[in-house]
Amino acid sequence: MTVITTIINLFLGFFVYLRNPKGYANQLFALLVTSLVAWVVTLFFYYRISDPRALLFIGRMNFAVAAPLTYFFYRFISVFPKVTVRPPKFIFYLSSLLTLGITMLSMFTPFIDKKETALGAERVMVYGELWPLWVIVFLANLVIALVILILKIRRSKGIIRTQLLYLLYGFCLLFTFGIFTNLILPSINNFSIQQLGPLSTVFFVGFTTYAIIRHRLLDIRLIVARSVTYTILMSGIVLTYILAIYSLSSYISNYQFEFSVFLTIGIALTFQYVREWINNITDNLFFRTNYNSHILLAELTAILAKTIRLDEMAHSSLEEMLSVMHISKGAIYFHEDKRSYPSVLVGYNKEYVFGKEYLNTLHGRSSIIVYDEVEDDAEKKMMRKYDASIIMPLISGENRQGILVLGEKNSGEVYSERDIEVIQIFGPELSVALANAKSYEEIKKFNETLQAKVEDATRELKNANEHLKELDKLKDEFIAIASHELRTPMTVIRGNLWIVLEESKNLDNESKERLETSLGSAEHLITLVTQILDVSAIEGNKIKLSPKKIDLEDTVREVENEVGQLASQKNIVITNTIDGKKYEVFVDPDKLKQVFVNLISNAIKFTKEGGTITIGAVKDSKFVTVLVSDTGQGISKENLPKLFTKFGKIETSLNKVSNAPGAGLGLYICKKLIELWGGKINADSKVGNGMTFSFTIPMP
Amino acid sequence: MDNAKKILLIEDDLDTRNLYSDVLKTKGYEVDIASDGEEGLAKARAGRYVLILLDIMLPRIDGLQVLSILKKEDSQRRVAIFTNLSSSDLSEEAKKNGADEFILKSDTDPGKLLEIMKSLIE
Numbered sequence: 001m002t003v004i005t006t007i008i009n010l011f012l013g014f015f016v017y018l019r020n021p022k023g024y025a026n027q028l029f030a031l032l033v034t035s036l037v038a039w040v041v042t043l044f045f046y047y048r049i050s051d052p053r054a055l056l057f058i059g060r061m062n063f064a065v066a067a068p069l070t071y072f073f074y075r076f077i078s079v080f081p082k083v084t085v086r087p088p089k090f091i092f093y094l095s096s097l098l099t100l101g102i103t104m105l106s107m108f109t110p111f112i113d114k115k116e117t118a119l120g121a122e123r124v125m126v127y128g129e130l131w132p133l134w135v136i137v138f139l140a141n142l143v144i145a146l147v148i149l150i151l152k153i154r155r156s157k158g159i160i161r162t163q164l165l166y167l168l169y170g171f172c173l174l175f176t177f178g179i180f181t182n183l184i185l186p187s188i189n190n191f192s193i194q195q196l197g198p199l200s201t202v203f204f205v206g207f208t209t210y211a212i213i214r215h216r217l218l219d220i221r222l223i224v225a226r227s228v229t230y231t232i233l234m235s236g237i238v239l240t241y242i243l244a245i246y247s248l249s250s251y252i253s254n255y256q257f258e259f260s261v262f263l264t265i266g267i268a269l270t271f272q273y274v275r276e277w278i279n280n281i282t283d284n285l286f287f288r289t290n291y292n293s294h295i296l297l298a299e300l301t302a303i304l305a306k307t308i309r310l311d312e313m314a315h316s317s318l319e320e321m322l323s324v325m326h327i328s329k330g331a332i333y334f335h336e337d338k339r340s341y342p343s344v345l346v347g348y349n350k351e352y353v354f355g356k357e358y359l360n361t362l363h364g365r366s367s368i369i370v371y372d373e374v375e376d377d378a379e380k381k382m383m384r385k386y387d388a389s390i391i392m393p394l395i396s397g398e399n400r401q402g403i404l405v406l407g408e409k410n411s412g413e414v415y416s417e418r419d420i421e422v423i424q425i426f427g428p429e430l431s432v433a434l435a436n437a438k439s440y441e442e443i444k445k446f447n448e449t450l451q452a453k454v455e456d457a458t459r460e461l462k463n464a465n466e467h468l469k470e471l472d473k474l475k476d477e478f479i480a481i482a483s484h485e486l487r488t489p490m491t492v493i494r495g496n497l498w499i500v501l502e503e504s505k506n507l508d509n510e511s512k513e514r515l516e517t518s519l520g521s522a523e524h525l526i527t528l529v530t531q532i533l534d535v536s537a538i539e540g541n542k543i544k545l546s547p548k549k550i551d552l553e554d555t556v557r558e559v560e561n562e563v564g565q566l567a568s569q570k571n572i573v574i575t576n577t578i579d580g581k582k583y584e585v586f587v588d589p590d591k592l593k594q595v596f597v598n599l600i601s602n603a604i605k606f607t608k609e610g611g612t613i614t615i616g617a618v619k620d621s622k623f624v625t626v627l628v629s630d631t632g633q634g635i636s637k638e639n640l641p642k643l644f645t646k647f648g649k650i651e652t653s654l655n656k657v658s659n660a661p662g663a664g665l666g667l668y669i670c671k672k673l674i675e676l677w678g679g680k681i682n683a684d685s686k687v688g689n690g691m692t693f694s695f696t697i698p699m700p
Numbered sequence: 701m702d703n704a705k706k707i708l709l710i711e712d713d714l715d716t717r718n719l720y721s722d723v724l725k726t727k728g729y730e731v732d733i734a735s736d737g738e739e740g741l742a743k744a745r746a747g748r749y750v751l752i753l754l755d756i757m758l759p760r761i762d763g764l765q766v767l768s769i770l771k772k773e774d775s776q777r778r779v780a781i782f783t784n785l786s787s788s789d790l791s792e793e794a795k796k797n798g799a800d801e802f803i804l805k806s807d808t809d810p811g812k813l814l815e816i817m818k819s820l821i822e
Contacts, residue, residue: 480787491784491806492716492719495720502810503726526807529806544789590788
């Protein structure tokens with residue numbers, strides 16, 4: 001037993017020491033373990049040596065190595081894991097001095113251990129005069145250690161608190177076990193396991209070791225649960241095996257080998273199921289908050305895949321995490337860049353808002369921050385302020401999406417390695433999903449803005465259009481009224497001139513000529529007003545055509561009547577080759593007449609006295625082409641295209657040939673009217689060779 | 701002068717009224733004049749005219765209304781619209797209301813007017 005204890009303790013002591021040979025706490029721990037081992041070893045020999053001199057030496061050595069035990073414990077407690085409690089300096093000096101004193105006294109003087117006698121298996125010792133001092137120093141060190149330990153536990157939190165608690169548990173076990181084996185059992189005359197006393201040191205050393213090296217490595221409850229599982233399982237298997245063989249040995253002695261094989265196969269086949277069954281039971285007993293991380297991750301992934309809405313996604317996944325991992329509260333805090341999104345809080349107060357200064361310090365972080373492992377005091381303070389145990393930066397690609405903040409676990413336990421693994425796997429997944437959701441929302445918002453803008457623009461256009469329509473209507477009304485008001489006085493002037501010329505018998509030639517010029521100018525003015533009105537109507541698309549099936553001949557005859565007088569005044573002959581031929585056309589009769597009147601009066605204007613105007617027509621399958629030719633001056637080819645432009649009157653000898661007035665709008669109006677009914681107009685001429693206009697009219 | 705040559709000229713513009721009244725009188729017509737729609741209606745009802753020359757833009761009652769009333773009372777009355785408003789819509793409406801002719805003043809010098817009147821009366 002002593003050998004096992006020694007080996008285990010030495011092993012653990014070295015293990016801790018080797019993990020960090022320079023660490024003060026590790027060194028102290030190694031010293032502590034060494035004295036413990038020395039104590040155990042001297043105790044072992046103490047009971048096996050009977051030579052009086054040797055026994056006295058071993059006995060004194062036993063006291064000497066035991067003396068600094070509590071001192072080392074006190075020193076270790078002071079520095080592990082950090083110095084947070086600082087007792088007055090004199091305690092340290094006094095304690096060190098006294099401990100050194102009693103160690104020396106124990107080893108080299110009889111003041112502690114005066115005499116040792118061996119009586120068979122029993123040992124009798126005589127205490128020295130300073131024995132009480134030994135006890136006082138030993139206990140004083142222990143008390144100081146415990147006070148410091150308890151103070152430290154009260155002041156610490158998280159993993160440090162857990163570490164210190166393990167130390168306390170280990171000590172309590174040592175103490176309890178030591179009392180049980182060395183005090184209670186001897187008191188009822190049971191010395192049989194007194195020597196098991198040293199075994200209790202294994203508990204203490206074990207717990208302390210675990211406290212020192214614990215760094216999210218293992219969850220102790222998992223180890224306990226699994227150990228119990230396997231102990232039960234193995235005991236069960238062994239028991240089954242023994243019982244089976246024992247109870248059946250008399251019947252199957254001849255087939256023992258076959259039976260063993262059979263049994264082994266049976267156990268091998270059922271092992272897995274039995275193990276799972278017992279696992280479940282022990283998990284339930286020791287590990288109520290256990291969860292399957294694969295299932296959790298699968299469920300979280302499913303949540304991310306289910307929705308594209310940012311809020312819903314953040315909320316559902318956070319809630320799932322909190323409920324399965326038994327975490328008290330959590331928050332997802334979106335990174336604010338150009339747009340800010342509201343954070344999602346579960347369990348946290350609504351006013352829970354990270355300060356800008358903290359977000360700034362977080363900006364540089366890319367990996368998980370666990371409160372219990374944070375070294376930096378400022379950061380620790382900040383996390384405590386915001387009640388955060390875990391902060392996971394959410395980064396997708398190079399973009400920071402925000403942070404995931406988790407509060408304490410419901411159990412108050414620290415986060416286990418597995419918890420942190422889950423968070424580290426899920427974090428990036430969540431980041432990518434949030435990035436997508438954010439983009440989606442941005443696109444949606446953009447779409448909405450765009451739509452609103454389009455609607456605004458449409459409304460504005462509509463308003464503008466209404467306004468324009470109104471203006472257009474006002475303009476039309478103005479033109480109509482204005483032209484009416486212009487025409488009225490002009491018709492009066494013309495009418496009066498007409499009466500004077502008609503009725504006055506005694507006008508001299510000069511006066512008559514002047515009056516005739518005035519009459520011509522009045523006519524011109526009236527035509528001008530009418531034509532401007534026509535152009536305005538054409539360009540404003542105000543011309544309405546009422547096409548009818550008519551005979552071309554009738555229209556030409558009407559036109560001939562109208563312009564006949566004008567022609568005969570200039571002694572111009574109009575030759576009508578259409579007369580007597582039937583050309584049916586489908587056209588607005590008024591507009592057709594207007595075109596004819598325009599072309600023929602034009603021809604009359606530009607034809608010298610005694611000239612001829614010829615009207616003819618030809619037809620093809622769709623159109624009737626009308627030709628109006630004169631024997632006037634004609635124009636050059638390069639001037640032809642100008643004919644149909646607005647005010648496109650050619651400033652050539654033409655105007656000299658004829659003193660006929662004209663606004664230069666007539667041909668333009670003709671062209672537009674013809675095009676309105678789907679026809680075309682052309683002009684052909686050679687200077688001095690007359691002019692031919694041809695235009696087409698659709699047939700019914 | 702015989703009754704067959706009695707004309708009613710409904711026209712609000714004084715110069716125009718005087719002009720056409722003179723033109724018609726020189727050609728032997730007897731001319732009654734009215735300077736608004738209401739007066740025109742009253743005179744048309746009171747007298748017998750071979751032709752009524754009716755302007756459109758008139759005070760009180762406009763020419764088109766006068767036309768439709770006159771034609772409703774007696775479709776045999778000869779009424780010619782005589783205006784300076786040129787619009788195919790107007791001329792169509794006038795024809796629909798029973799106008800015997802739509803004469804645009806600016807397109808029609810006095811000689812032409814007399815010709816049209818002659819053809820209407822006969």
